[in-house]
């Protein structure tokens with residue numbers, strides 16, 4: 001699971017659907033694999049407005065990646081900072097979480113990641129119907 | 130002509146656990162290929178440049194991963210991001226492998242429909258794809274099949290064959306998650322009453338129609354397409 005995917009996932013347990021504290025999920029005991037991806041600055045530029053910046057910065061730091069600025073880039077202007085684009089490419093697309101857990105900051109539910117695939121299923125009683 | 134993705138890595142054993150691409154899959158691929166230019170040329174919402182790159186494609190119930198791998202040939206494997214959900218772990222595994230086989234990363238997530246994604250994806254999905262379980266079955270049989278999280282769930286669709294489609298539409302997920310100008314492609318058969326599905330999607334402010342209808346053996350396949358208006362003058 002790449003960090004871009006992680007940036008799109010929130011806890012959907014019954015207790016968490018009405019809070020904003022269900023995101024980002026917190027990594028625990030993760031095994032990371034770095035897999036090179038073809039650089040594509042236009043993809044990064046186009047996709048950035050869909051990213052939750054603060055969550056990305058926080059998650060990257062939890063994995064020892066400190067290069068992203070606290071302040072999000074201005075998405076209304078074309079992003080031409082090459083160093084930042086390279087960092088984003090690496091952080092969003094090349095870091096793969098292969099094994100480990102993601103913990104909801106609100107309800108502490110643990111979601112497992114196995115063979116690079118997150119399991120977001122909840123038991124029937126945990127889902128808000 | 131866009132080639133069908135390579136699935137030579139999947140075995141008979143895999144197809145005991147995961148739906149094997151069939152006529153319904155190929156009808157969806159044909160409809161997508163027909164719309165390739167429209168899908169590619171759509172701008173990405175809020176992106177300051179208009180390269181059209183950086184799209185988000187989400188497939189619900191990706192099974193073998195064949196459809197998303199096909200779309201990656203239309204949108205470009207590194208120009209868009211591909212999320213593939215499935216409740217069946219064997220489908221997650223096959224989707225991941227099909228991506229690797231076809232030189233694209235298909236980001237597999239084990240979940241039911243779009244659960245865990247809906248909060249973050251509002252107005253962000255440029256292409257939403259769903260080839261649902263559409264075979265009318267006894268309600269009880271359908272519930273058991275979905276609960277088993279296995280291959281039976283890939284075809285058992287409940288009374289009119291549309292239980293999961295109803296969930297997606299009635300929860301308002303299509304119009305909520307699509308980006309302005311984004312599109313939703315859905316596979317249905319005659320027994321699902323495609324015209325009624327189109328009418329329901331249109332009631333939700335989407336521009337919908339049947340873009341392909343074709344007989345394949347006993348099935349009368351329909352591909353429904355819904356486009357979310359951009360708010361600009363884009364009526365067709």
Ligand SMILES: [Zn+2]
Pocket residue numbers: 011012013015016022104105106107108109
């Ligand atoms: Zn939670």
